[in-house]
Amino acid sequence: MLSPFFFLLEQPMLKRLLTAALALAASMYGTVAHAQADPLSSWNDGPSKARIVAFVQAVTQPGGKDFVAPAERIAVFDNDGTLWSEQPMYFQLAFAIDRVQAVIEKNPDLAKRPSLRAAAKRDLKALAATGEKGIAELIAVTHAGTTSEEFAQIVRDWAKTAQHPTLKRPYTQLTYVPMRELLDYLRANGFKTYIVTGGGIEFVRVFSEELYGVPPEQVVGSTIKTKYEVRNGTPVIVRLPEIDFIDDKAGKPVGIHKFIGKRPIAAFGNSDGDFEMLEWTTSAPGARLGVLVHHDDAAREFAYDRTSHIGKLARGLDEGPKRGWTIVSIKNDWKAVYPAPR
């Protein structure tokens, strides 16, 4: 019975599928096929890790009071500050600023606009001073006016060469190893993992599969309006300079409901922009998991919370523990932060 299929195990995709099937079988029927290495080996033993593991065991325990059918095992992850870093500025803002320079080179007249001139000079203070109108201009010039396929290519090209200003590494290497382990661990236990980001959906989709194993259709995010048109016989989706939906704060449950149509049972964030997502996730009956990553490790990453201009975390620190949410300390809970430099 085994031999005709054995060669298939050499194929990575089928191997992943069979591994998932066995893990699901194990999780559904309490059967463990073989002893496993610790799937959360980058996490220090402690209350955060114990809480996560206890939750997963509870919802996958067949016949247990907290058992959740696989179809309802929806886990949602914020991206900026939860799956990769967000300091000293959102990576997508770094992209916009890098891109505005390319755009101005092609069309120097644009440098007359204060917002774009400020962005081109990397003068964040001057950029902020141009207000909402200035930010809208920056988005219009850097994120719209192309087709969706062109935009994805622009982002891919940017990511190949762009470097974080202080860490001097490609942005794509600044993901958190313990969170990637967590994504894998949840998927091995029958969870469907989603990214729910305040960032642009088409920006994050470029990276989601490669960095996190999350396919594009499982990314929920902010959107700009787009338009379908046929150009010289070729259909394209054109990106328009108009905001469609902001997937942040109270927008996160709205985005989850619109895109997924199911209420998650686990939510992971790091800022007060994730508060409503965790609230929506954890306030329904049954076992629920809410986790906030607390950036308290200036030595290995960044330390910021209540007064930060990015990723502010105050209400979550105050109310989270009372609501049963887990506050993960990067300093104490994570053995590693970033992958080893390549």
Added chain:
Amino acid sequence: MLSPFFFLLEQPMLKRLLTAALALAASMYGTVAHAQADPLSSWNDGPSKARIVAFVQAVTQPGGKDFVAPAERIAVFDNDGTLWSEQPMYFQLAFAIDRVQAVIEKNPDLAKRPSLRAAAKRDLKALAATGEKGIAELIAVTHAGTTSEEFAQIVRDWAKTAQHPTLKRPYTQLTYVPMRELLDYLRANGFKTYIVTGGGIEFVRVFSEELYGVPPEQVVGSTIKTKYEVRNGTPVIVRLPEIDFIDDKAGKPVGIHKFIGKRPIAAFGNSDGDFEMLEWTTSAPGARLGVLVHHDDAAREFAYDRTSHIGKLARGLDEGPKRGWTIVSIKNDWKAVYPAPR
């Protein structure tokens, strides 16, 4: 090796999973584990069926020039007129009309509005005469003002008792058997199947899993705006009386791009409202499948096309064949239309 897991095969979910794994293995590696019954047994042999089967074999043939990796095997289906009937009116309009009566019973003042009075009397001509404003009123009164959970329950309750006006069967029994077979057949070959409907996303999600095996997160549709709020300590998603997005005509590629972020390789529709979806799907390089269901069977279903007020199909009939699209004749291609009455 086999025996410790054999009992698991009794469990329907794992069985489905293993069946899917084997089907995927077969489709990826050209290995067929055992002879199968015809997965499209409700289709008559003929060019339509042959075209569909040839496409699926081409994109799943390992090493073939048209092979498509499973992650890119996205198939999109219109709902009204493609997966279930849409005459003499969209089933969702029937829902709105049934519901307006319940709403007016609770709040008789609403009957003063011409649109709602017309709907309550099932006078479609008078309703149409109230124009866009009237339809907007009807939607506001019947589709908004509740939480999303309440709305789903209202739809479920309606479906239990509502009957088609001429066929005298529950709407949920008016799905097309050959199209359900096709959904199963595509999934068994590693496709991810989506519904892309002009109807309301929250309406269709109530039925999608049970009727079509399509989970809620794989339904793309028209949306109204919603708002997250905390009512007496309980978070809810509230449905607002404002259109957010119309997933029809050129809106279908836009909706597909927004929700899925991938270009499908197969698209199934029945009206000119699906034209752009098929165009977008079939105009990229590689093997592509575009199918239009032609309603030409007055005896078993309905016969309508160029002049119909619902599901008008004219451009698709004229241009479809030149574009390589398959026109399915219900009369000639389908052995059965609806499931046998229960």
